[in-house]
Amino acid sequence: MDTSLVLQNLLTPPVLFFFLGVIAVLVGSDLEIPAPLPKLFSLYLLLAIGFKGGLELQHSGLGGPVLPTIAAAVAMSLLVPIYSFAVLKLKLDGFNAAAVAATYGSISAVTFITAETFLESQKLHFDGFMVAALALMESPAIIVGLLLVKLAAPARKQRPGADGMQWGAVLNEAFLNSSVFLLVGSLVIGVLVAGYSPHSVEKMLPFTDKLFYGVLSFFLLDMGIVAAQRLNDLRRAGSFLIGFAVLMPLCNALVGALIAKALGLEPGNALLFTVLCASASYIAVPAAMRMTVPEANPSFYISTALGVTFPFNIIVGIPLYMALINKLLPAAG
Amino acid sequence: MDTSLVLQNLLTPPVLFFFLGVIAVLVGSDLEIPAPLPKLFSLYLLLAIGFKGGLELQHSGLGGPVLPTIAAAVAMSLLVPIYSFAVLKLKLDGFNAAAVAATYGSISAVTFITAETFLESQKLHFDGFMVAALALMESPAIIVGLLLVKLAAPARKQRPGADGMQWGAVLNEAFLNSSVFLLVGSLVIGVLVAGYSPHSVEKMLPFTDKLFYGVLSFFLLDMGIVAAQRLNDLRRAGSFLIGFAVLMPLCNALVGALIAKALGLEPGNALLFTVLCASASYIAVPAAMRMTVPEANPSFYISTALGVTFPFNIIVGIPLYMALINKLLPAAG
Amino acid sequence: MDTSLVLQNLLTPPVLFFFLGVIAVLVGSDLEIPAPLPKLFSLYLLLAIGFKGGLELQHSGLGGPVLPTIAAAVAMSLLVPIYSFAVLKLKLDGFNAAAVAATYGSISAVTFITAETFLESQKLHFDGFMVAALALMESPAIIVGLLLVKLAAPARKQRPGADGMQWGAVLNEAFLNSSVFLLVGSLVIGVLVAGYSPHSVEKMLPFTDKLFYGVLSFFLLDMGIVAAQRLNDLRRAGSFLIGFAVLMPLCNALVGALIAKALGLEPGNALLFTVLCASASYIAVPAAMRMTVPEANPSFYISTALGVTFPFNIIVGIPLYMALINKLLPAAG
Amino acid sequence: MKRVDLILSERELDAVIKAIEAAEAPGYSVMRHVTGKGPHGSVSEAMDFSGLGANAHVIVFCETGILPKLREGIQPLLDYYGGVAYVSEAEPL
Amino acid sequence: MKRVDLILSERELDAVIKAIEAAEAPGYSVMRHVTGKGPHGSVSEAMDFSGLGANAHVIVFCETGILPKLREGIQPLLDYYGGVAYVSEAEPL
Amino acid sequence: MKRVDLILSERELDAVIKAIEAAEAPGYSVMRHVTGKGPHGSVSEAMDFSGLGANAHVIVFCETGILPKLREGIQPLLDYYGGVAYVSEAEPL
Numbered sequence A, B, C: 001m002d003t004s005l006v007l008q009n010l011l012t013p014p015v016l017f018f019f020l021g022v023i024a025v026l027v028g029s030d031l032e033i034p035a036p037l038p039k040l041f042s043l044y045l046l047l048a049i050g051f052k053g054g055l056e057l058q059h060s061g062l063g064g065p066v067l068p069t070i071a072a073a074v075a076m077s078l079l080v081p082i083y084s085f086a087v088l089k090l091k092l093d094g095f096n097a098a099a100v101a102a103t104y105g106s107i108s109a110v111t112f113i114t115a116e117t118f119l120e121s122q123k124l125h126f127d128g129f130m131v132a133a134l135a136l137m138e139s140p141a142i143i144v145g146l147l148l149v150k151l152a153a154p155a156r157k158q159r160p161g162a163d164g165m166q167w168g169a170v171l172n173e174a175f176l177n178s179s180v181f182l183l184v185g186s187l188v189i190g191v192l193v194a195g196y197s198p199h200s201v202e203k204m205l206p207f208t209d210k211l212f213y214g215v216l217s218f219f220l221l222d223m224g225i226v227a228a229q230r231l232n233d234l235r236r237a238g239s240f241l242i243g244f245a246v247l248m249p250l251c252n253a254l255v256g257a258l259i260a261k262a263l264g265l266e267p268g269n270a271l272l273f274t275v276l277c278a279s280a281s282y283i284a285v286p287a288a289m290r291m292t293v294p295e296a297n298p299s300f301y302i303s304t305a306l307g308v309t310f311p312f313n314i315i316v317g318i319p320l321y322m323a324l325i326n327k328l329l330p331a332a333g
Numbered sequence D, E, F: 001m002k003r004v005d006l007i008l009s010e011r012e013l014d015a016v017i018k019a020i021e022a023a024e025a026p027g028y029s030v031m032r033h034v035t036g037k038g039p040h041g042s043v044s045e046a047m048d049f050s051g052l053g054a055n056a057h058v059i060v061f062c063e064t065g066i067l068p069k070l071r072e073g074i075q076p077l078l079d080y081y082g083g084v085a086y087v088s089e090a091e092p093l
């Protein structure tokens, strides 16, 4: 069954366009999607996922598994960086270990979206409140990352211009960076519109809903290009980091799936929860780390998250986690 | 009733995304929609509004209230700058007074579009020929602005490269600037296609019609960011200009609504006519003024039109003017 | 009948927006669609045309006229540059003659797309495998172009950095340039998805299908601007090249239509085949020639293909070739 | 030889290029989307959608002899519209 | 007069501009979307979608007297975040 | 130290960067989307959609000693494909 799920996932347009991007780089084509077009797609995806999540959140309300699930998600985004840091310190200095650790505590919105489209193709239901969990997992990971740096390098050089503490900048990056802000903002707008202006929902849907799958495929073409360009960096990063970038998601997915079982989530939501735990951020966190931990080498945290974990998750991970959940939650099998 | 209209307007996606942009700036988020993406949205909106207006103009023809309404609109775009100039000269020099005056004689296409979506949500009918009025109000205001400069500063320094008169450049800016040109061009194409190639109308609609509301919302997110960035400039512009930017639209709206009543327009068209009078240009006119009246300070005319009048109109103005029209045209109430 | 076909074609949105772009330049409007927005449209069109072609290719399979048609297309892309070169050498040096010749051997995807929308408006059927022919006509023309250069200038200066032969770079440009790569890649994805993930086809269609006509119109607005900007270059190129740019497509169209008749193609496919023969490349080939034959003057090969042949084909050529085919294949009349 | 750097509003680019060509400079290069601040206030890309544009940076490498003619064409534009122009030394690589 | 060229990550642009304004330079110009390579590795635009951005090139034309103040504000940023700063001669056209 | 400015077609950027790296320059910066005019005619961004691209402006700050090696790698490219290269003086801030 696992293999058939993997194959089913492999042959969907988003994954195939991701491959096309990878192949473009490998064979040396000059295919590129110039800036700021990928930014257009990424803004669109965040806006649309947030808005749609908001619509559904309005319908589902905050009762039932909603608040416990969100609390568990936040807890995972605090916990994962801590045990990741312990592992990473075996080979990396404190700055790099903290930056990579924060990356794995946070999430990848595109992996989440790909998992949603996978669920749709499996005709499995999932809930809008999972988007709220997604939105709330970026900030804590960033903050834990910074705390780990403080811990690992207490006598660190003062950031220029920062008076004493640099918490203002850190909190700003954690809570107000553009992707978190747009996602949360669109979620709130979705909730408000679903509640107070239901007739305008229908007018948004051709944009936020109908185009979604195509734009995702187009964006993944670019992500394939970018991920493949990172392969060189990876070689330099060495086998320890590559191994970490495959094994840590598997381990986080296992923890996530067990928590999902404990929370009594239905299979669709359980997959999304697992994917949140297993994915790593290459949007909000790298931007925050570049700013607040410039001592860390960006090619480490970007290449692992984007060059290994992201492709691994969207190609093999999602169907694998689905199979795992089907095992753990037998009712769903 | 007024407050309910205001609330209904406030809680639609376009207005909420505008707020989201404003908030992003106020809280210090790094959310930005990099150039030239806003240009893509603005080109799209002009093309779509023109095309749809053309389709409807083909159906409505030029009979009935069409030509009188258009003539009244052009008259307003000539008149408003003149009385605005008289008011502005109380505090500003001739160059700045003329530039701001021209801005208020002209129109804001996005305000117009937002009013259209407001009408749709109210299930009120309006006609495509109003787009023709929209298209024809930009150029006269620009020309009056230049005439006012000549009047106020007859001994003005010669524009370099201009031989004697600079009317060539002025007329070029007035009639051929990109937004006027694209709007009028798309209108004409709409008329032609509706008349001679009706089967291709349907193939355009998913693009020009279905996406419209979503793209407008996305664009207003950017407009919120840009408008909020202007708030600082406003403080420098002083309370006179801020007061002008709120009171003049109200005054123009009153005049506009009375003319609409005199023309016997139905409520939907009356609102659009009123909104045209009350709105101020931050696209065509600033670009023209930068070129032809460089002595004026752009932060004056952009900040008033974009930082005050535009948000005022889309948030409070449109429902307010609707209430006014409902009062004036009791049949519609 | 011819005139009515021409008129029907003239009054469709894509052609009218093309005219609007031309007029913008001629009257001196500052309308522009800034980079990289045209690239967005062109990437989208290639992706969508490839994907849709792939879907249909999966259904039609490789039997019947498919392989012979593709073989004939490739043969034409080898042959056309050779006889074009012979003609061009009458007035041009070897480098320029070879570069222009390669341009005419290759194809214009936008002309092909416009022909498809023309066929749809005529309610004439055509097949997805024609996209495969489209995709396979770019590379051979590029290679023949390079061979002609070798022939014409055997003692040519060595390309710096190239060791001995420069075939690596040439083959790279011929087979892996971004437009060929994206087209072929999307075609393959279309085939795979139609075969193995049919449920996801529907989710792609709002993006690849519904938007297509509108995006094409928007892109043609830009193409009109760019083509008109080339008019100046044309004057410098002289009447020989202008004449070539009108007469060679006619001649190629005639050959193409006869081959289509010989292959027994139905009218829709025959028109597409004819259009492929008659069109000239202004995407893949110029980029390849700039790289591999820098001695040639880009304004020659871009201006002829984009400034003359392209507008000629989409305005007059397509309906003309349709009329020709209706004559040659009387069953279709 | 000399290197001339001009920074001014994109809207005046056409006039500046005309002046450069009138001075018979052997070539020029233009970078658009330049933001900045000067005596006339700050210029951002935020109004790009309106056609107002931002600044442009023009570089001209030319012989010293061309400077007077260049100055003559460009100075009035800078005086009227704002912008800066500086000259420095440069030698072919 | 002097011309100062700064090349550094877009993310530090705000801090650099603050330093330039603190040094009371008469103006500055900024070009974004700059890629490149330096001691800290190479910078591309590939991650632009993530908000990470590329580099920016800042040009300041100013009197020699401003340089010490400018150096004081900018050097710590370059030391901490990377980037380069060079000065050359330039005269008004 | 020296500042080297190269302006050439984006299509040749990879080869130029290879030459810069071969000369062991400590770094370089690249600005794309440059338009302009030179002996080979004018270059606009209009054909950007076709992959033909516009020009690029490359800046290299380096020691004088690197220039000969740089010249050796870059001159053949400029001769074959067009483009300009100039050197001027620059000191670290």
Ligand SMILES: Nc1ncnc2c1ncn2[C@@H]1O[C@H](COP(=O)(O)O)[C@@H](O)[C@H]1O
Pocket (backbone or CB within 6 Å): D007, D008, D009, D034, D035, D036, D037, D038, D039, D040, D041, D042, D043, D055, D081, D082, D083, D084, E025, E026, E027, E028, E029, E030, E059, E060, E061, E062
């Ligand atoms: N001292 C300076 N150094 C660098 N760029 C400047 C300087 N002064 C002005 N500029 C640029 O020139 C543009 C126009 O200047 P202005 O209109 O004189 O304020 C500004 O927006 C800046 O981009």
Ligand SMILES: Nc1ncnc2c1ncn2[C@@H]1O[C@H](COP(=O)(O)O)[C@@H](O)[C@H]1O
Pocket (backbone or CB within 6 Å): E007, E008, E009, E034, E035, E036, E037, E038, E039, E040, E041, E042, E043, E055, E081, E082, E083, E084, F025, F026, F027, F028, F029, F030, F059, F060, F061, F062
């Ligand atoms: N020698 C150099 N010449 C030109 N640009 C440089 C040089 N060194 C560094 N840069 C630019 O400065 C950026 C930051 O440098 P760094 O962080 O020091 O590696 C690089 O990405 C380059 O764009």
Ligand SMILES: Nc1ncnc2c1ncn2[C@@H]1O[C@H](COP(=O)(O)O)[C@@H](O)[C@H]1O
Pocket (backbone or CB within 6 Å): D025, D026, D027, D028, D029, D030, D059, D060, D061, D062, F007, F008, F009, F034, F035, F036, F037, F038, F039, F040, F041, F042, F043, F055, F081, F082, F083, F084
């Ligand atoms: N004298 C010059 N000053 C500044 N830029 C130049 C000059 N000459 C050429 N260029 C730039 O170099 C590019 C290529 O030049 P070329 O191929 O030699 O015509 C041109 O498109 C310009 O952008």
Ligand code: NA
Pocket (backbone or CB within 6 Å): A080, A103, A104, A105, A106, A107, A252, A276, A277, A278, A279, A280
């Ligand atoms: Na995670």
Ligand code: NA
Pocket (backbone or CB within 6 Å): B080, B103, B104, B105, B106, B107, B252, B276, B277, B278, B279, B280
């Ligand atoms: Na008005």
Ligand code: NA
Pocket (backbone or CB within 6 Å): C080, C103, C104, C105, C106, C107, C252, C276, C277, C278, C279, C280
């Ligand atoms: Na052809």
